[in-house]
Every structure is written in C-alpha cells, then in structure tokens.
Amino acid sequence: MSQNTLTLQLFFEDPIKLKTAQLVYQYLCADNTEQAQRWADKLGAPGLEALWDTEWFNQSVAAAPSHLVLQFDTGTSSDLPLLQIETLFSHGLRAAVLEVFYDQVGETERMHFDRGQWVSRQAFMDANPQWRAVVEPAQQGGEDSEGDADDRYACSKDPAKPLAVAKLRQQEEKRKREAQEAAEAFVEMARAMGKSGKSPVQGLIAVLLLRAGLKGLVHAVAFTVVTVLLFKGFWLWMGLGLALAVALPLYYMATEHKELRGDDGDDDADPPGDGGPATVVAAQ
Known part of the structure; x- marks a missing residue:
C-alpha cells in the first residue's frame, strides 16, 4: 500500500516551549491523550485536534537541544499538516521544515516556514543561518559528495513570495473542495447520461466543446472592447467584433x-494507387 512519509523539523522560540511541545507529542505517540491534553493546555493550544491528526500512523518524535523532529506516515490523499503548523506558530514555534516523501512516485518535496509564513529555501536560510547544518546536514565523503548534497536539498517547493500559513491552508482546502465538487459533478453527469442511454464520453466531449466556444466568445469580446476604446470607427469595430463573436467560437x-477525434487530415487523402486514372502502356 502506497503512503506518504513526512518529517517535520520544529524550531521554537525558547527551550520551555520546545520542552512542552516535546511532551505533548511524546504522549500522543504513546496514545496517552490525557497527559497529551494536559501539556497541550500548558502550551496554550485549543485542542489536540489542532496539533495532531488521528489518521497519522508509524509516528515517532525525537528531541534535540535546538529543535524537535516529528515523523509519521499518511495516506496518499491526506492533507499536509498545515493546520498543525499554523497552530504551533501561534504557540511558540519560530520556524519549521516539512519534508514529504511520496512513496507512490518515489519523489521528495520540501517546504520551509518562518515566523508564520511559507517562504523559499533561500529566505529560510537567510533568516536562520544557525540552523542550516541541522536542516541540511552535509553528507559524508568530502568534496566529491558536495554536488549530491546540493541535489538532495534542491527539492524545495518555493512560493513566488512569502505566504501566511493560514492563507496557504485556506487555498489548499479550496482547491481540494473544488476538485471534489468537480469529481462529484462528473459522476452525477455520467449517471444521468447512463440512464438516458448516452455515453458519458459524449457528455465530456460536449463540455469541452462548450468550454472552447466560451473561450472564443471571450476573446471576441476582449478584441471588440480594446479596438473600440483605442481606435476610431466605432461601428466598424462593433461589426467586426460581432462577426468574430460568431466565427471564433465556431x-x-x-x-x-x-x-478530440485525433484527426490529422489523413482521412481525406486518397490511398496511393486508388481512385486515379489507370495508365496503359502500349506493347512494343
């Protein structure tokens, strides 16, 4: 069974917050929710569900003087622990690095967080140079392995600009919700077409054709608006825009x-030797 393996490195503002979070996660890994809740209250967290997901498994926690390392596995369709990271940032977390190994495709992805924001790898290192050796430990083997070490950590998923973790979580929830709604709509359409005796593929083709037609209409309207505003000859451009509103969608x-049909024009071509006049060679 495929699964995702996540490693979360957590850096706190002070040793007390670090120790408190360590106790919370140690008790959670030991399934002692009573003690975990006790220390979560001391941390100031609203509840264990904001720090932990019951769908996580194979979990473990390790503490170091400077940080906490939380490891766990999830299903391939499970959410990233953005809610948990967001909660921890509100209760003493200063920075974090999330590494996800996608077992299904054999790829690794990293995300860097600093002071409540998702940031680029370079921005994280610039803000926290003291933790570079922790989050990107050098490989053994000297200079020959330096290039391999760079490649190992070049899997960072970086935002175009810093983004608040809360905003990122909302975007991910919206994307997942829209994908779910689209899948449900397609299933419903397939059922309806199945009852009417039509192929779901035909319905999908109709949707794609409708989208293409709307695209042409939007382009025609945009062309008309721009030309009317920038050039003289109002009725000329309006007439041309009307013609495009018909022609472009078609x-x-x-x-x-x-x-969709995969036509490449070959169907219209006559096969070699067919349909042409016969050539008669007179005998000598």
Missing part, C-alpha cells in the same frame, strides 16, 4: 473537436 469548437 473555430475554437471545430479545432477542439478535431483534436
């Missing part, structure tokens, strides 16, 4: 339909 729909 063109985009025809192109989309051709791509």
Whole structure:
C-alpha cells in the first residue's frame, strides 16, 4: 500500500516551549491523550485536534537541544499538516521544515516556514543561518559528495513570495473542495447520461466543446472592447467584433473537436494507387 512519509523539523522560540511541545507529542505517540491534553493546555493550544491528526500512523518524535523532529506516515490523499503548523506558530514555534516523501512516485518535496509564513529555501536560510547544518546536514565523503548534497536539498517547493500559513491552508482546502465538487459533478453527469442511454464520453466531449466556444466568445469580446476604446470607427469595430463573436467560437469548437477525434487530415487523402486514372502502356 502506497503512503506518504513526512518529517517535520520544529524550531521554537525558547527551550520551555520546545520542552512542552516535546511532551505533548511524546504522549500522543504513546496514545496517552490525557497527559497529551494536559501539556497541550500548558502550551496554550485549543485542542489536540489542532496539533495532531488521528489518521497519522508509524509516528515517532525525537528531541534535540535546538529543535524537535516529528515523523509519521499518511495516506496518499491526506492533507499536509498545515493546520498543525499554523497552530504551533501561534504557540511558540519560530520556524519549521516539512519534508514529504511520496512513496507512490518515489519523489521528495520540501517546504520551509518562518515566523508564520511559507517562504523559499533561500529566505529560510537567510533568516536562520544557525540552523542550516541541522536542516541540511552535509553528507559524508568530502568534496566529491558536495554536488549530491546540493541535489538532495534542491527539492524545495518555493512560493513566488512569502505566504501566511493560514492563507496557504485556506487555498489548499479550496482547491481540494473544488476538485471534489468537480469529481462529484462528473459522476452525477455520467449517471444521468447512463440512464438516458448516452455515453458519458459524449457528455465530456460536449463540455469541452462548450468550454472552447466560451473561450472564443471571450476573446471576441476582449478584441471588440480594446479596438473600440483605442481606435476610431466605432461601428466598424462593433461589426467586426460581432462577426468574430460568431466565427471564433465556431473555430475554437471545430479545432477542439478535431483534436478530440485525433484527426490529422489523413482521412481525406486518397490511398496511393486508388481512385486515379489507370495508365496503359502500349506493347512494343
């Protein structure tokens, strides 16, 4: 069974917060929720569900003088622990590094967090140079392995600009919700078409053609608005825009339909030697 393996390195503002969080997660890993709740209250967390997900398994926690390392496995469709990271940032966490190994595809991804924001790898190192040796330990083997070490940590997923963890979590929830709604809508459409005796594939093709037509209409409207505002000849551009509003959707729909069918023009070509006039060679 495929699964994701997550490693979360947590750096706290002071040793007391670090020790308190350590006790919370040690008791959670030991399934002692009563003691875990006791120390979560001391940490100031609203509840264990904000620090822990019951779907995590193979969990372990290790403490170092400077940080805490939490490891656990999840299902391939499980959410990233953004809620837990967001909660910890509100209760003494200063920085964190999340590493996810996707067993299904054999790939690793890293995310860096600093002071409540998702930041780039470089921004994290610039803000926390004292922890570089911790989050990116050098490999053994001297200079020959230096390039390999760089490649090992080049799997960072970096934002275009710093983004609050709360905002990132909301975006991920919205994306997942929209994907779920789209999947449910397609299943419902397939059921409805199945009852009417039509193929779900035909329904999907119709949706794609409709999208192509709307794309052409949007382009025609945009062209009309721009030309009317920038150039003289109002009625000329309005007439041309109206023509494009008819022609562009038809063109985009025809192109989309051709791509869906896989037509490349070969069907219209006559096979070699067929349909042409016969050549008669007179005997000498």
